[in-house]
Amino acid sequence: MKAKALSYFGVHVPLQQPASPMRGITPDLWRTQLEVSRVRNPLLLSWEDVGCAYSTPVGIKRVLQDVSGAANPFELLALMGPSGAGKSTLLDILAARKTVGRLTGRVCVNGAPRTSDFVRRISYVPQEDNFMPAMTVQETCALHAALKLPRDHNSHEQAAARIADVLCSMGMLHARDTLVGGELPGGLMLRGLSGGERRRLSVAVGILASPSIVFLDEPTSGLDACSALAVVEHLRDRARESGIAVVASIHQPRAAVWACFDACAVLSLGFSMYHGPCSDLIGWFQGHLGYGPWDSAVHGTASDWVMDLVNVGFTKGELPGFTIATRSDLEQAARKFSVHYKCLCSAEKQHPGEAPQKHQQQQPQKQQQQQQQQSESAVATRSRRRGSRASAAASEAGLGMPPPAPPPPSALAHADSWPLRPQQGTAVLRLSTGGGSGRVLSTGGFSAAAWPTLGGAASGGGASAGFSSAAAFSVGGAASLGGGALAARASSGGGGRSARGSPRKQQQQQQADGPKVALARSHSRPLITVETLDCGSSEVSGVELCEVAAAVVDRDKQRPGWWIQFKTLFARELLVTMRNPADVAGRMLLFTWVGVFCGLIFWGLGSGLDGVRNRVNLLFIVVQLFMLLPYVYMSLYAADRRHFTADIAARLYTPGPYYVAKTLGVLPFALANVLLCSLIVYGMAGLRLSATSAVVNSVAGVLTYLIAAQVQALAAIIMRNEDGAFVVTIAWTAGNIFLSNFIIRFSDMAHGWLRALRFLSAANYAFSAVLRAEFGSGFLSCDGGLSPDLIRGLQTLLPATPALRSSAVLQMAARAGSGCVVDLEAVLDYFDVRLSMVSYIAVLALYLWVMHVITYAALLLLAKRERR
């Protein structure tokens, strides 16, 4: 056995021969210590009987039916099928992003149900990206790096190196300073990346944080043939190196692209037609189901042929050979595969890792015949992993599958010293061989007590050593070695139970069980000791620790916290706004124009009653303007919702920092615009020359605007589309206007409930505040007075309301002549303004706060729904 050193993704793995064999292990075992400076986290994803149905006007539409499968670490899985087959739906379900539809079935990670941190450990590259058009490629990557990379790996230099690495691998380094481009919220088109470049940027961002599983919805669509191949090859290399599982839906891969995939799942009309190694695809459809024959010269790649085969949406042309022509043919083929796949799964559960031998023993004659058939079959291919066990199981089930390949020699792995708390989950070991084939046998449990660590930390399975009830881990599952690597999964669970009892019993148990992984906590440095037995003809050259679930927990703790998220999102907010100067300037011009126009209309407010009337009208109009002006931002709010839902589904950040960053990010621009408009009107119209009045007027304007903007933000969150958001906002604005005391005196209102509703009118409070600021004290000259005729005319025009006819304003106006003054308190009385300026401002501030609380609650609900 050779001792080598493996250096791999930051993990330096010195391998050495054991000084002395460990207790309970045969002397030819091979042992190494891995110094774990960084761990990777491969995940084994499996799904069983997954279904999805929608309620439609014409009834229930089932878009996925009992689909089962698995995605292994180190492998590329192609999700294929005709358009509408359900690929995106399945991807969404597997990536825990499906928020609509009736979902059934189970999705497991390392054999256990998915936990809440699953989404943080994966990456999803959607068909349609959701990048900010005004950010450059580099900025987009930096944003994701800041929000995704663990804190300890997030120094500026490290993040920059990582970004350069992924951009380089996607052939995007040349475009790092190019704007992403696309349609801005206002409808403006920003020139930027081409469609293919955007796609590559999506993939680059997807793999930036080295996720354990990458889901890609049609990563090659829109790419030229060369780029498509480069992208897929890179994904394959990443999978091989880092142990990530890649699941990609793909249409018509060219031969070179198809060759990069290890396994494929074929869907059609929501049925699972096949799931297994790519090399067995033809064998299943042609050798087992009898379709075809496949002729590469006529049909193209195997994937092309199978796509033609399972597509029943069209009348098929002159395709040579026997094909699936109708839906019932398709359903029959799907049923056969379902039976076959279930057989394989149950065989694997009953005899993990041993199914081929067992079945061979049980049915030697049948297998001999099948072996003969296999050798005669031109399409028989090497069975690997599930495929081989599937074959055995299916043979047993009488489905006539080709027999499995002979069992490879076994390898044995032991991890003895563990730096972390194993009760938190799973471990994955990866064994490298010099060639040939072999596999890890599954094992029963063991006890930590049976495996004292090098550091001597473990003892008796007791909680003192950090093991408690989960002291037992077992290697589960099996994998054959194809060209040098295998993955074996270790998980807590069933094996643990068998290991309980006295230390002696546990030791006996583990000796009987064979290969094992033993875990213990190291007392000082992160250290893992791995031991393997000679695996026959396949020389074990390396054992790598690929996953420590507890390390994942630690890594999660290192994820960017609240403050970093806030800083990053706040910077994004400012950047995106500043990068849209036409929009910013356009909106500012609008506010200026409104202010100037209003100022011109009310230029010279006049004195006496005209002055009163003009002032009251102006104040009311300005309040209404500040309620209406936020409508120019509705497209931004709708775009924000899209970005937020996409980001939150990807667990890019949490709602809290986003909300604060968003609120503070828009504040400077809102303040600038409102103050500009308000002060222009104030100055041009010549409202009361007092600092207090001017300040109150401005503050009331700002608060009114912010409240109205908040209502828009809330509407954009609770409604799914922009039209719906407009409906909600317009309803609120109309209510505010009509419930204002400018429109009607509350005491004159016919309905008591309407009077109660006026408390909801922010316009009412704002109008009262500015009225109080303008007419708060003093008298207004009415030297000129009004002619008695005009007064009489006015009185006849006014409704027969005693309050109006006998109002102090009119009475005073009637006393025209020298020394005539209007008591401004009378104006306030008339409009029911009874509180102080400060009170009205406080009420407005409270109103804004309540709106924020409601909006944030709505945002949390939206986030919860997106993270379902």
Ligand SMILES: Nc1ncnc2c1ncn2[C@@H]1O[C@H](COP(=O)(O)OP(=O)(O)OP(=O)(O)O)[C@@H](O)[C@H]1O
């Ligand atoms: N919300 C929904 N309500 C009703 N039907 C839906 C809904 N969403 C998707 N579907 C249907 O589900 C089916 C599968 O859609 P899906 O997008 O998963 O297909 P696909 O295989 O990814 O197709 P393509 O390759 O064209 O992207 C389609 O027939 C689609 O119309």
